Amino acid sequence: xxxxxxxxxxxxxxxxxxxxxxxxxxxxxxxxxxxxxxxxxxxxxxxxxxxxxxxxxxxxxxxxxxxxxxxxxxxxxxxxxxxxxxxxxxxxxxxxxxxxxxxxxxxxxxxxxxxxxxxxxxxxxxxxxxxxxxxxxxxxxxxxxxxxxxxxxxxxxxxxxxxxxxxxxxxxxxxxxxxxxxxxxxxxxxxxxxxxxxxxxxxxxxxxxxxxxxxxxxxxxxxxxxxxxxxxxxxxxxxxxxxxxxxxxxxxxxxxxxxxxxxxxxxxxxxxxxxxxxxxxxxxxxxxxxxxxxxxxxxxxxxxxxxxxxxxxxxxxxxxxxxxxxxxxxxxxxxxxxxxxxxxxxxxxxxxxxxxxxxxxxxxxxxxxxxxxxxxxxxxxxxxxxxxxxxxxxxxxxxxxxxxxxxxxxxxxxxxxxxxxx
Amino acid sequence: xxxxxxxxxxxxxxxxxxxxxxxxxxxxxxxxxxxxxxxxxxxxxxxxxxxxxxxxxxxxxxxxxxxxxxxxxxxxxxxxxxxxxxxxxxxxxxxxxxxxxxxxxxxxxxxxxxxxxxxxxxxxxxxxxxxxxxxxxxxxxxxxxxxxxxxxxxxxxxxxxxxxxxxxxxxxxxxxxxxxxxxxxxxxxxxxxxxxxxxxxxxxxxxxxxxxxxxxxxxxxxxxxxxxxxxxxxxxxxxxxxxxxxxxxxxxxxxxxxxxxxxxxxxxxxxxxxxxxxxxxxxxxxxxxxxxxxxxxxxxxxxxxxxxxxxxxxxxxxxxxxxxxxxxxxxxxxxxxxxxxxxxxxxxxxxxxxxxxxxxxxxxxxxxxxxxxxxxxxxxxxxxxxxxxxxxxxxxxxxxxxxxxxxxxxxxxxxxxxxxxx
Numbered sequence: 155x156x157x158x159x160x161x162x163x164x165x166x167x168x169x170x171x172x173x174x175x176x177x178x179x180x181x182x183x184x185x186x187x188x189x190x191x192x193x194x195x196x197x198x199x200x201x202x203x204x205x206x207x208x209x210x211x212x213x214x215x216x217x218x219x220x221x222x223x224x225x226x227x228x229x230x231x232x233x234x235x236x237x238x239x240x241x242x243x244x245x246x247x248x249x250x251x252x253x254x255x256x257x258x259x260x261x262x263x264x265x266x267x268x269x270x271x272x273x274x275x276x277x278x279x280x281x282x283x284x285x286x287x288x289x290x291x292x293x294x295x296x297x298x299x300x301x302x303x304x305x306x307x308x309x310x311x312x313x314x315x316x317x318x319x320x321x322x323x324x325x326x327x328x329x330x331x332x333x334x335x336x337x338x339x340x341x342x343x344x345x346x347x348x349x350x351x352x353x354x355x356x357x358x359x360x361x362x363x364x365x366x367x368x369x370x371x372x373x374x375x376x377x378x379x380x381x382x383x384x385x386x387x388x389x390x391x392x393x394x395x396x397x398x399x400x401x402x403x404x405x406x407x408x409x410x411x412x413x414x415x416x417x418x419x420x421x422x423x424x425x426x427x428x429x430x431x432x433x434x435x436x437x438x439x440x441x442x443x444x445x446x447x448x449x450x451x452x453x454x455x456x457x458x459x460x461x462x463x464x465x466x467x468x469x470x471x472x473x474x475x476x477x478x479x480x481x482x483x484x485x486x487x488x489x490x491x492x493x494x495x496x497x498x499x500x501x502x503x504x505x506x507x508x509x510x511x512x513x514x515x516x517x518x519x520x521x522x523x524x525x526x527x528x529x530x531x532x533x534x535x536x537x538x539x540x541x542x543x544x545x546x547x548x549x550x551x552x553x554x555x556x557x558x559x560x561x562x563x564x565x566x567x568x569x570x571x572x573x574x575x576x
Numbered sequence: 577x578x579x580x581x582x583x584x585x586x587x588x589x590x591x592x593x594x595x596x597x598x599x600x601x602x603x604x605x606x607x608x609x610x611x612x613x614x615x616x617x618x619x620x621x622x623x624x625x626x627x628x629x630x631x632x633x634x635x636x637x638x639x640x641x642x643x644x645x646x647x648x649x650x651x652x653x654x655x656x657x658x659x660x661x662x663x664x665x666x667x668x669x670x671x672x673x674x675x676x677x678x679x680x681x682x683x684x685x686x687x688x689x690x691x692x693x694x695x696x697x698x699x700x701x702x703x704x705x706x707x708x709x710x711x712x713x714x715x716x717x718x719x720x721x722x723x724x725x726x727x728x729x730x731x732x733x734x735x736x737x738x739x740x741x742x743x744x745x746x747x748x749x750x751x752x753x754x755x756x757x758x759x760x761x762x763x764x765x766x767x768x769x770x771x772x773x774x775x776x777x778x779x780x781x782x783x784x785x786x787x788x789x790x791x792x793x794x795x796x797x798x799x800x801x802x803x804x805x806x807x808x809x810x811x812x813x814x815x816x817x818x819x820x821x822x823x824x825x826x827x828x829x830x831x832x833x834x835x836x837x838x839x840x841x842x843x844x845x846x847x848x849x850x851x852x853x854x855x856x857x858x859x860x861x862x863x864x865x866x867x868x869x870x871x872x873x874x875x876x877x878x879x880x881x882x883x884x885x886x887x888x889x890x891x892x893x894x895x896x897x898x899x900x901x902x903x904x905x906x907x908x909x910x911x912x913x914x915x916x917x918x919x920x921x922x923x924x925x926x927x928x929x930x931x932x933x934x935x936x937x938x939x940x941x942x943x944x945x946x947x948x949x950x951x952x953x954x955x956x957x958x959x960x961x962x963x964x965x966x967x968x969x970x971x972x973x974x975x976x977x978x979x980x981x982x983x984x985x986x987x988x989x990x991x992x993x994x995x996x997x998x
Contacts, residue, residue, distance in 0.1 A: 212794030233762070233792060275862040277807025277873045281798040282791065339795035340655070341803060344928055348854065348937070363930045369704065370655060370792055372634030373761035376703040381763060385699025432770065440697040451699045506766055507929070508785045515770070 212338055212371050213283030219263040221562040222419050223405060224569060226288035227501070227524050228395050231380070232336035234343040235366040235503035237425060237520060238351070239294070239329025239555065240358035248301040251331075252574040254357045255291065258333075258350055259568035262289035265346050279345035285338040289346060291569045292332040292423055292557030300330060306573060308414035308558055310422055310527055317540040319551055326362040326427065326553035334423070334522070336503075338371055362553070364427060366503025366520040379454065379462070383430055383504050383517050384548075386447055387454030390462050391490070393499055403497045403531070404524050406561075416572035419561025421524045424498075424532040427505070427553035430518040435548045446544045448483030456485065468492075482544035488535055498523040498531035518549070528556060634760055634793050635705030641685040643984040644841050645827055646991060648710035649923070649946050650817050653802070654758035656765040657788040657925035659847060659942060660773070661716070661751025661977065662780035670723040673753075674996040676779045677713065680755075680772055681990035684711035687768050701767035707760040711768060713991045714754040714845055714979030722752060728995060730836035730980055732844055732949055739962040741973055748784040748849065748975035756845070756944070758925075760793055784975070786849060788925025788942040801876065801884070805852055805926050805939050806970075808869055809876030812884050813912070815921055825919045825953075826946050828983075838994035841983025843946045846920075846954040849927070849975035852940040857970045868966045870905030878907065890914075904966035910957055920945040920953035940971070950978060 217225045242251060264271045268284040298307035333350060337343040351360060368380055379389040393400045410418040435443065440451060448466070449456050458467035458478040468486055470478040479486045490497050501524060506517040525531030539546060563569050639647045664673060686693045690706040720729035755772060759765040773782060790802055801811040815822045832840040857865070862873060870888070871878050880889035880900040890908055892900040901908045912919050923946060928939040947953030961968060985991050 212792060213796055234789075275807075275860075275865065275873075276858055277862075278803065278805060280803060280807060280874065281796040283795065285792065285795045339792045340789040340926070340928075341791060341805070342795065344805060344926075344939070348858070351937075352858070360931055360935055365928065365930065367656075367762040369763060370634060370707065370761045371794070372632035373705065373707045373764065374635055374703040375632070381700065381702060383700060383763075383766060385697075385702060436698055436770070436774070438697075440699075443697065443699075451697075452702065504762070504766075506787065508787070509782055513782055515773075517766070 213285050214268075215286045215338070216267060216284040217286055217288050219259070219266045219289070219562075220565050220567075222408065223421070224290045224559060224562045225266070226290035226334050226336055227404065227421055227499070227559070228400075229286070229288060229336075231368050231501050231503060232286050232288070232343075233338045233368050233370050234336065234340045235368075235520065236333075236335040236343055236347045237364045237366070237503075237522075238333040238335070238347065239361040239363075240331040240333070240354055241361045242297070242300050242330045242358050243356065246300075246357045248303065248574060250357045251297070251301055252568075252571075254331075254354060255570045255574060256568040257353045258289075258291060259563060261349050261353060262291075262346070263565075265289070265342075265349070271349065274349060276345065276348060278348065279339075279342045282339050282342050285342045287337040287342050287346060288335070289350070290334040290423075290559060292334075292559040293570065293573070294329045294332060294555060294557050296328065297330040301574075303573065306413050306416065306576075308417055310414075310529065311556060311558055312529075314424070314528070314554060314556055315533065315537070317536055317551065319540050319546050319549065320554070321550050321552055322554050323552055326364075328555050329361040331358055332423070332425070332555060332557040332559075364505060364520055364553075365507075366505045368503055380502075382502070382519055383432065383506070384435055384443075385451055386443075387449065387451075387462060388502065388519075389500055390449070390454055391466075391485070391488075393497055400499075402526065404499050404526060406526050408561075414558075416570075416576055417558060417560060418572075421526065421559050422528045422531075423555075423557045423559050424521075424523040424525075424528055425553075425555040425557065426519075426521040426523075426551050428519045428521050429516065429550040429552050431514070431548045431550065432517065433514050445480050446482075446484065446548075448479045448485035457483075480544065482542055484539075484543050484545040487538050487543045493534050493538055496530055496534045498525040498535070500524075524559075635707050636690075637708045637760070638690060638706040639688060639708055639710050641681075641688045641711070641984075642987050642989075644830065645843070646712045646981060646984045647688070648712035648756050648758055649826065649843055649921070649981070650822075651708070651710060651758075653790050653923050653925060654708050654710070654765075655760045655790050655792050656758065656762045657790075657942065658755075658757040658765055658769045659786045659788070659925075659944075660755040660757070660769065661783040661785075662753040662755070662776055663783045664719070664722050664752045664780050665778065668722075668779045670725065670996060672779045673719070673723050674990075674993075676753075676776060677992045677996060678990040679775045680711075680713060681985060683771050683775060684713075684768070685987075687711070687764075687771070693771065696771060698767065698770060700770065701761075701764045704761050704764050707764045709759040709764050709768060710757070711772070712756040712845075712981060714756075714981040715992065715995070716751045716754060716977060716979050718750065719752040723996075725995065728835050728838065728998075730839055732836075732951065733978060733980055734951075736846070736950070736976060736978055737955065737959070739958060739973065741962050741968050741971065742976070743972050743974055744976050745974055748786075750977050751783040753780055754845070754847070754977060754979040754981075786927060786942055786975075787929075788927045790925055802924075804924070804941055805854065805928070806857055806865075807873055808865075809871065809873075809884060810924065810941075811922055812871070812876050813888075813907070813910075815919055824948065826921050826948060828948050830983075836980075838992075838998055839980060839982060840994075843948065843981050844950045844953075845977075845979045845981050846943075846945040846947075846950055847975075847977040847979065848941075848943040848945075848973050850941045850943050851938065851972040851974050853936070853970045853972065854939065855936050867902050868904075868906060868970075870901045870907035879905075902966065904964055906961075906965050906967040909960050909965045915956050915960055918952055918956045920947040920957070922946075946981075 454462035456466040458470040503520040804810045876884035878888040880892040925942040
């Protein structure tokens with residue numbers, strides 16, 4: 155409940171998110187032309203219509219698909235996430251891509267409202283509410299050449315620079331199209347993935363896929379930030395939707411013009427699969443781990459004092475004259491004050507895909523950074539981290555992508571329409 | 577909430593489970609010598625002790641580790657599951673295995689009670705309640721030769737017969753030791769996995785690992801049975817803890833004697849990784865899918881009529897004279913009436929590990945069947961399914977294991993002690 159209340163609060167500044175809906179009962183939703191819980195479509199004449207009981211808020215929470223920005227950016231990350239990249243099939247160009255984005259948008263709009271799209275007989279998400287499902291679509295650099303839209307490719311889609319710590323797998327990097335799915339229920343998320351993948355079949359082929367997770371709603375009473383698999387509170391210094399400069403940091407201005415004017419209201423997503431070297435990390439004492447990060451593990455408070463939300467005092471010294479936040483502490487090197495105010499919204503999922511040949515866990519962070527301009531967000535911060543971050547010894551960046559995520563669409567439109575038909 | 581109420585109901589017949597605890601506040605748990613939410617141990621002197629708010633029931637629900645049966649068998653399957661198999665390291669014998677099971681049992685007892693074990697500085701599950709964590713330990717056939725305990729190996733651990741539908745990967749099958757972890761929160765489950773894996777380091781090596789999931793509590797108001805990734809209600813005909821013959825079907829009798837008398841109160845787990853051929857399955861119409869299974873997809877009611885819990889009428893004919901439940905329908909071939917009353921408790925997790933080279937989803941069911949005797953449970957049913965089940969065209973059994981899961985232990989004891997010290 156605490157988490158849900160927080161979601162509403164965090165979303166308060168995105169006007170459309172104040173329309174966050176709780177689909178309380180099947181009959182109430184039915185009156186609006188929908189049937190909650192995925193009971194419509196192929197299953198419309200069946201017993202679920204008579205379902206007497208209400209979903210809890212976990213299942214019934216719905217985030218609107220339509221709006222000035224796409225969902226899945228300013229909303230808190232859900233308990234389950236899928237990241238997918240597709241490459242257009244040989245011969246599929248701008249027209250086929252437009253048709254695909256139209257199909258995808260219609261499906262995403264239906265699913266996020268708790269409807270079953272026409273003709274869906276999978277039944278995977280039957281009984282469940284939309285469970286805060288979001289679906290977010292983006293375009294990779296390669297998309298523009300393949301669709302004859304090179305002239306409208308944003309300058310911000312220049313390839314990311316190489317970092318010395320990178321060990322990137324090209325097969326799990328980049329891609330023409332990117333889809334981010336998030337939901338608080340695993341079957342709701344999987345259902346969306348299956349339908350979108352099948353709709354792509356003749357037009358685009360799955361290039362890579364990654365599955366991630368966050369805390370289950372109600373598993374913790376910690377109201378704000380998540381923990382990652384290193385046990386560290388993560389995301390404390392994220393811009394907040396209630397900040398006056400939140401939109402300026404995260405979204406391309408709504409009046410953005412020029413060849414890439416279609417990106418008005420959009421954002422750029424930097425996606426990094428960051429494996430954590432947990433065997434090494436967990437050998438460190440608690441005190442050493444905390445010095446590497448610069449925050450206490452228990453509550454996320456900076457080692458310069460206070461609580462999690464206390465501003466970090468980078469100048470503070472200890473009685474012995476040493477810096478409270480070490481010179482190579484992660485939060486010092488990553489701090490906006492160390493990077494000309496650069497900022498991005500990090501909205502991550504943890505991942506865990508088993509173990510590697512040497513027994514080490516194949517686990518870490520599906521890092522997703524959102525910003526109005528990657529050259530003023532991820533790139534300068536990562537350049538600095540690459541050189542001086544004490545944490546980088548315990549991380550491997552194994553995959554990378556940069557995607558242009560257009561603004562949201564209104565009902566009857568589809569995501570990317572201004573690019574593909576403009 | 578509906579799901580939680582149901583968990584309590586299903587568990588009612590296992591006496592120890594009536595001790596299911598809700599760790600309401602840190603202070604209440606602290607009075608019992610524990611600190612809820614994983615704040616003790618290395619983090620004991622930190623801010624979490626002062627945490628003022630209560631966890632919700634998702635996080636605070638706790639299942640006791642100690643008891644006459646191990647946890648994770650009669651309890652409803654959680655939202656997240658990990659299955660692990662270990663092989664003893666060269667040179668590690670009965671003594672080393674005993675020491676490992678003692679360490680594992682102590683850790684499992686602490687974690688399931690919401691405590692952090694001594695010396696744990698991972699912090700992964702900090703802030704979370706135990707979230708219905710269970711940890712279940714078992715022994716594979718190969719364990720007994722390696723520990724000099726061949727004479728005490730149960731006859732029930734004879735290798736499973738080969739089935740024509742099998743396409744088993746030996747690297748992901750069998751193993752000396754088996755561990756099943758379940759929790760309603762992903763980080764709680766991962767934390768348990770990390771600690772147990774690290775404790776095994778010198779004694780046993782990870783052989784295989786599988787991750788699975790079920791619905792998030794509160795995502796659906798369906799009170800009883802789960803859906804699988806084929807969209808089908810699954811588990812309707814499971815024995816219920818309230819059935820008078822539940823214990824006889826699932827557990828070895830408490831007065832079991834002889835060379836394998838150490839299995840008294842235990843159970844046998846058949847573990848099968850069953851990939852679903854979803855691309856083919858989803859090509860079928862809804863009506864065809866329902867004929868293959870023998871139940872309606874929407875609500876799980878048998879095609880012979882009634883609701884999900886109505887007994888299946890295998891003899892019922894339609895007006896045109898054909899059988900309501902087709903001759904090769906899954907529920908006909910699997911029905912206890914078709915198998916001399918054979919029964920097992922299926923307690924599964926879905927899995928989804930991305931996609932295969934041909935683009936097909938690498939997804940399906942981590943099928944776990946619990947029974948007092950596999951030769952009267954899984955084996956006869958699977959023999960029949962192997963020959964005549966219309967569903968088997970859409971399934972691939974890719975991994976298999978059979979494990980002897982001893983009875984539970986009392987406080988101060990460890991799981992398997994009667995075998996390893998008897």
